[in-house]
Amino acid sequence: MQQINDLSARIAQCQEQIKAAVNRVVDSGWLVLGPEVKQFETAFAAYLGASDCITVANGTDAIELGLKALGVAPGDQVATVANASMYTTTALLAIGAEPFFMDVDLDSRCATLAEVTRALDAGVKAVVVTHLYGLAAPEIVQIAALCAQRGVPLFEDCAQAHGASVDGKRTGTFGAAASFSFYPTKNLGALGDGGAVVTSDASIAERMRALRQYGWSEKYKVQVAGARNSRLDEMQAAILGAFLPGLDAANARRRAIAERYSAELNHPEVQVPNASGAAYVGHLYVVRSPRRDALRAHLREAGIASDVHYPIPDHRQPLFGDRYADLRLENTERLAADILTLPCYPEMSDENVGRVIAAVNAW
C-alpha cells in the first residue's frame, strides 16, 4: 500500500541525529524551557528572517496565544478562511472571538486581497491568512500592505508552509506575527506536538513569552491575563534543531515530486494545482476532480492512499448548528466537494511517484 505519508521512513533515515539530540537532553537533565529551546528558537527565527521565535506546545496554541498577543479579545471579529480545518476557528472560539469567514481563490485555495478588503470593511480586529498546502498566499504582499494601511494586524498561519517564500521573503514575516505547527507530518515536524509564534515586534514577543507561561513577567509574578502553560519541551526542540538544516532540501524534494505530478498527470477529469517555484513547499499536493470520490475509490483499489484536506468547511461544522446557515462561501464549498490529496513527502521514491501517476492516468 502506498501511504499518504511515511513517518517511519523519516525516523529511520534520521536515527543517528534523533538519538544524539535525545541523549544530549537526557544527559543534561534540563527538560523544559532550557538551552535546546533557546537554541532552536534562535535558529528558526534566523532561518525565517524574523527577530523572535517563541515556541509553544502546538500550532493551535500558537494561533490562540499569538492572536492574544496581538490584542485580540473576547467579542472581537477576526477574519479567517473556512477551508483550513477549523484550526484558526478553534483558536478564535477559545479566545471568545468571532470568526469572519472569507472565501478563498479557486486556484490558490488561499484568502484573496478582495476578501481581506471585505473583512476589513466589516470591521475585523485582525486578519489571519493561512498559507494552505504549502503555498504562500499569492497576494500576501498586497494583503500585508492593506492591513498596515488600515492599522489592522495581519497574522499568518504557516503550519503548512515552513520555508515558502515570496520575492525572497519567507512566509511568517509579512504580518505582525505568525504561527507554525511542528506536528510530525509538517514540513518541519517534531516527534510529537510542537508549535511556535514568530514575530519581529519586541512587545508582541514579550507578551507571547508571558502568555505561554502562566502570564509570568518574571518567575511567580503574574502580569498578563489570558495565559496558561503551553511550552515546547527540550527533547522536541533538540530534534527540531537537528531537522532544521535539512528543511530546504526536504522542501525541494517535495516540490520536485509535486512538479512531476503536475507535468505527468493527464487525466481529463483531474485538475492539477499550480505547484512550482519558491512560494510552494509541497506540504500537500491537492488535485481537483468532479468525480473525486470515484477517483479515491479507484486509487484505493490500486493500493494508493489519498485523503481529503478538508471535507467540511468551518461554517458547515455541526458545532455551529444553523448559525452560518445563510452564509455561502462558493469556492470554499466547491473545493470541499472536489479536492483530493495525493501522497507527496520527501522520502517517497521516484518509482512510487510513477505508480501514483500511472494509477491516476489509468482511471
Ligand SMILES: Cc1ncc(COP(=O)(O)O)c(C=O)c1O
Ligand atoms: C493550517 C494549519 N493550522 C494550524 C494547525 C494546528 O497545528 P497543531 O496540530 O500543531 O495544533 C494545523 C495542523 O494541524 C494546520 O494544518
